[in-house]
Amino acid sequence: MNLEKELRAKRDAGRKLLVPYVTGGLGGRWTDVVRAVADAGADAIEVGIPFSDPVMDGATIQEASQRALEIGATPAGIISQLETIDVHVPLVVMTYYNPVAHAGHERFANALKASGVDGAIVPDLPLDELGDWAVAADAADIETVLLAAPNTTDERLAAICARSRGFVYGVALMGVTGERDHLTKQAGAMGARCKAATDRPVLLGVGISNASQAVEAASSADGVIVGSALVRRLLDGGGPDEAAAFVAELRAGLDQSIG
Amino acid sequence: MTTQEFLISAPARGDRVLLGPPGPVPSAAGRFGEFGGRFVPETLIPALEELEAEFRTAWSSEPFRSEFAGLLESYAGRPTPVTECHRLSDRLGVRLLLKREDLTHTGSHKINNVLGQALLARRMGKQRVIAETGAGQHGVATATAAALFGLDCVVFMGAVDVERQALNVFRMELLGAKVVSVSSGSATLKDAINDALRDWVATVESTHYCIGSVVGPHPYPWIVREFQRVVGEEAREQSRVILGGNDPDVVVACVGGGSNAIGTFAGFLDTRSRLVGVEAGGLGLESGKHGAALARGVPGVLHGARSLYLQDEHGQILEAHSISAGLDYPGVGPEHAELAASGRAEYHIATDEEALSGLVLLSQMEGIVPALEPAHAIGWLAREVGKKVPLGSTVVVTLSGRGDKDAEQVAQRLGAELNK
Numbered sequence: 118m119n120l121e122k123e124l125r126a127k128r129d130a131g132r133k134l135l136v137p138y139v140t141g142g143l144g145g146r147w148t149d150v151v152r153a154v155a156d157a158g159a160d161a162i163e164v165g166i167p168f169s170d171p172v173m174d175g176a177t178i179q180e181a182s183q184r185a186l187e188i189g190a191t192p193a194g195i196i197s198q199l200e201t202i203d204v205h206v207p208l209v210v211m212t213y214y215n216p217v218a219h220a221g222h223e224r225f226a227n228a229l230k231a232s233g234v235d236g237a238i239v240p241d242l243p244l245d246e247l248g249d250w251a252v253a254a255d256a257a258d259i260e261t262v263l264l265a266a267p268n269t270t271d272e273r274l275a276a277i278c279a280r281s282r283g284f285v286y287g288v289a290l291m292g293v294t295g296e297r298d299h300l301t302k303q304a305g306a307m308g309a310r311c312k313a314a315t316d317r318p319v320l321l322g323v324g325i326s327n328a329s330q331a332v333e334a335a336s337s338a339d340g341v342i343v344g345s346a347l348v349r350r351l352l353d354g355g356g357p358d359e360a361a362a363f364v365a366e367l368r369a370g371l372d373q374s375i376g
Numbered sequence: 377m378t379t380q381e382f383l384i385s386a387p388a389r390g391d392r393v394l395l396g397p398p399g400p401v402p403s404a405a406g407r408f409g410e411f412g413g414r415f416v417p418e419t420l421i422p423a424l425e426e427l428e429a430e431f432r433t434a435w436s437s438e439p440f441r442s443e444f445a446g447l448l449e450s451y452a453g454r455p456t457p458v459t460e461c462h463r464l465s466d467r468l469g470v471r472l473l474l475k476r477e478d479l480t481h482t483g484s485h486k487i488n489n490v491l492g493q494a495l496l497a498r499r500m501g502k503q504r505v506i507a508e509t510g511a512g513q514h515g516v517a518t519a520t521a522a523a524l525f526g527l528d529c530v531v532f533m534g535a536v537d538v539e540r541q542a543l544n545v546f547r548m549e550l551l552g553a554k555v556v557s558v559s560s561g562s563a564t565l566k567d568a569i570n571d572a573l574r575d576w577v578a579t580v581e582s583t584h585y586c587i588g589s590v591v592g593p594h595p596y597p598w599i600v601r602e603f604q605r606v607v608g609e610e611a612r613e614q615s616r617v618i619l620g621g622n623d624p625d626v627v628v629a630c631v632g633g634g635s636n637a638i639g640t641f642a643g644f645l646d647t648r649s650r651l652v653g654v655e656a657g658g659l660g661l662e663s664g665k666h667g668a669a670l671a672r673g674v675p676g677v678l679h680g681a682r683s684l685y686l687q688d689e690h691g692q693i694l695e696a697h698s699i700s701a702g703l704d705y706p707g708v709g710p711e712h713a714e715l716a717a718s719g720r721a722e723y724h725i726a727t728d729e730e731a732l733s734g735l736v737l738l739s740q741m742e743g744i745v746p747a748l749e750p751a752h753a754i755g756w757l758a759r760e761v762g763k764k765v766p767l768g769s770t771v772v773v774t775l776s777g778r779g780d781k782d783a784e785q786v787a788q789r790l791g792a793e794l795n796k
Contacts, residue, residue, distance in 0.1 A: 169561065169692040170678060172573045173417045179560055191690045214415055215676045219691025241415045241677070245405065266419035268581065273421070291419060292578035 120161060120207040120235040120260045120283035124318040124339070127160055133371040134284075134340025135331070136320055137347050137364050138163040138211065140181035141198070142190025146356055148202050153357035154347075155204035158368030163238065163342060164199065166192050166212035173213075173240040175295025177345040181352055192216045193228070200232040209236035209262065209283065214250075217242075222253035229259050236260040236283040244277055251280075262286050265311055267303040278315035286342065287311045289321040289334060295345045296326040300333050308337030328370030335371055343367060393445045393454045396609040398435050399602055399642055402711075406594020409717055411710035414593040416573075416680045423580045428595040430500055435602060440499075444492055448606060451524065452480050452487045456607075458614035458772070464741040468758060469767045473618060475611040475774045477636060478746065484777030485607055485636045486517035486588055492603035494521035497584035504528040504583040508572040510537055510565035510632065511702035511749065512544025513777055514588030519553035521586075529553040532572045534564035537701045544781050562695035565632075565705045569679050589633025590709030593680030597709050601638045607774060608643020615772050623647040626765055629774040630654050630752045631723065632667065632703035634712045636776035641721060649772075650722065652764075653712060654756040656698035657725030665697035669708040670716050670723040683710040699728035699789075700748035700782075724764070730755035732789060735779060745779035748786070 124134055137154045141147060141164045151162055167182035167190050174182070192212065199208060210229060217225045217239060229237060237259050242250060244263060254261045260282035265274050267288065278285050289304035290297070304321055311319040321334045322342030331341045343364075350359050406412045414424060434440040448454040456479050461472040477485035490507075497505055505527050509515030515531040522529035531553050538545055538557045548555050561567040569591075576585045590597040590604075615624050627644050629637035631653035641651045658666030666672070673684030678693055686694040686706035696706040715721035726734065731748055734755030739745045746754060753773045757765060765771065779786070 170566065170570050172570050172679075173577065175574070183561070186692065193690070215678060215685075215687070215693070216691035218675075218677055218682075219687065240417050241680070243414070243416065243418050243421055245421075246413055246415055264418045266417070266421075268422045269418060270422065277418070288417075288419060290578075291580065293574045 118207045118235050120209060121317065123207050124160060124284055128318050128339045131375060133335045133375055134160045134318060134320060135364070135367055135371055136161045136163055136340065136342045138165060138342060138344030140165040140167060140178065140185055140348055141195035142167060142185035142188070143181050143351055148198055149357040150351065150360045151202050152204060153361040154364045155206050157361040157364035159206055159364055160340065161207040161209055162204070163209045163211050163344070164195070166195050166210055166216060168213040168216055171213060173293055175293045175345060177296070177349050177352065178294050181348045192220060196228050196232045196234070199234055207235040208233065209238060210234055211238040214239050214242045217250060222250050226253040226257035226259045230257045234259065236262055238262045238286060240264055244280060247280065264288055265307070267291055267307050274310060274314050278311065278317060281317060284318040284320050285311050285315055287319055287321045287338060288323045290324045292324065294323050296349065297324040300325065300330045304334045305337040308334065312338060328367050331367050332370050332374040335374065393448045393606060394609045394613055395441060395445045395606055399605055402594065402598050406598065408711040408714035411681070411683050411713040412594055412597060413682050414680060415677045415682065416593045417577055419577045420580060424593055424595065426500060427496065430496055431595055431599050434496060434499060440495065444495060447491045448488060452491060454480065454606065455610045456480055458611060458618065460618060461742050464738065467741060468761045470761055470765060471770045473615050473624065473772045474744070475607060475640065475772060477607060478744070478775050478778035482517045482520050483780065484513040484517065484747065485604060485639065486514040487520065488606055488639070489588065489600050489603040489635060490517040490521040490586055493584065493586045494525045494527065497527060497586070498525055500584065502582060502584040504579065505586045506530045506532065506572050506575050506583055507586045507588060508532045508565065508568040509588065510568070510704055511700065511747070512537065512541040512548070512781060513702060515553070515555070516544050516547050516551070518586050518588070519548040519551035522553060523551045530556060530575070532556050532558050532568040532575070534562070534568045535559040536563045537565065540785055541701055541781060543784070565701070566693065573679065589635040590638045590711060591633040591679055591681060591707060597681065597711055600635050601642060601711060604635050604639025605642035607636065607639040608641060611640060611772055611774065612643040612647065619770055622770070623649045624772040625769040626650045626652055626771045628652045628654060628753045628757060628771060630703060630749045630776060631670070631708060631712060632656065632705045632749065634709040636774050638709060638711055640774045641715065645720065651715070651720065653721055653723040654753045655723060655725045656696070656700060656703035656752060657727035657730070658697040660727055661725065666725065667696035667698040667703045667705055668725050669706060670712060671725055673707065678707050681710045683707055683713045699731055700752065702747070702749040703752065724756055726752040726755040726759070730759055732786070734758055735786060736790065744775070746775050747777035747779050748782045750774065750776045
């Protein structure tokens, strides 16, 4: 599947895009969670490959990562389990650069492709350091999604939008992942700036915690990524049903917002 | 010469702080060979670019350099002396000189770097500084500089280290800093850096991250080396006075992240001296419980830089182990990785036990109680004279800090033994 093509088609059809994040390897039923979330209205799914030192993540995803690692999650294990997930939406992995570099760029990219993954998000691999990974990912047809932040300069934003594949990930606030009580003003500004800079799908993520925040954020962009709010439900003992219910709630909110 | 004659030689203390010319600038991408770089979330890119530009300008500006030198002199107490260790030299069979960073204000070399970074923070108009700390020495130094400059200060410290360095926690709080105990991961220095980075991602526009070692994304390894090179510049000139114009045969410093070592080495890179870094051997390399990233690490990326890190077969970072909180780090600064790769410096280990015996040895032979970190350098030397260090060698060891902070921990380990 081509991530960007899928997302563009849905966006162009007037839909607001929803990309939930699930920590890979978190509990024995995580692949069921991914399937359930797909059926509940996700347009793509971000699967986290846990890393020991996730500096872009707040407490929730840190805890999820640590729990997954403690019960034996490995990058190779998660990628091979992804192969068993037959969903109708694109899959994107999110991980940090060290596991990628450790596996080797080509090997990692090829493993993703072999498992049916379409894209990758590596938040500690900024534009300037993309080099060898981008070559390997492009060759394997893995779309590398780049992040733009509220303090990114216009010039740099243009370069990020040009080099990003799949979509552009607009960071909705100054900070790491995690639920927040309110959406910041930066979210709307980030969405508007990204939209002005590119025709690629623009998704806002980080800090988007519920349906009303998702609707608000999506009004300035093409859609949203929701991670910690979903993962917290899983940490609290929720399974596929709870995950699906939450994603359905987000989906309904977004669908209603476009009338 | 008799011991009596030795005793009349006063410590060699240069006239003034020796701030040598700026050292080599890393490549545009912040690389030292294949190591270094800037692997950080996008949010931090503008701050790192700003910091790099600010440092580039400041470091070649005379007013900045004289203000820095003035602070090092009047506030930090530089130049620190080089002390010749007569009794221990006799015992070991070498001629041993110590570069006395333990005599600086706050008791370790960390003060050099934080004064420089506090000046940079002020230039950039940042009112808040954050720092990570392992042993607490960098945290105390940062809290000190923050008090001096009237900046808000938050120090991140692993929960394990908060426990074993309780005195330093109190010192930081006394100086007006807030200490955040970090319980994620291994709850040591690595995790303190993670949390400092997370704070910085959220506060970067008003906050300067005062990194304490030659680790982290470009330009930190470069900046910290430059602010620490005064250690090596002074040591070189001072030891030449003592050694009749010659450079020492061997220069030794302990390596955690590697800031005192890189500062020391910077002064001797262009000499013929052998450069030796001593990593934390912990319970021994074979035990897997150590902090020897140069000996056992593999290339990877952590905390913004490509370097050598202890990691498992899946690329997960491993917990380090060391008796000394300051060396309890699973990585090492990228410039050390390059110095090891090029062969200009060599890196060895000393175990927890060897560090403890080094600490006792220096205490009882010279009346100088070293911190557990540089006690590794002493312990290594004591083990290696006649082996890696030929008898009769002249040796400079950087004594990066004093041992007061470790008194309680050492008492627990050695109290019963010493009373026998």
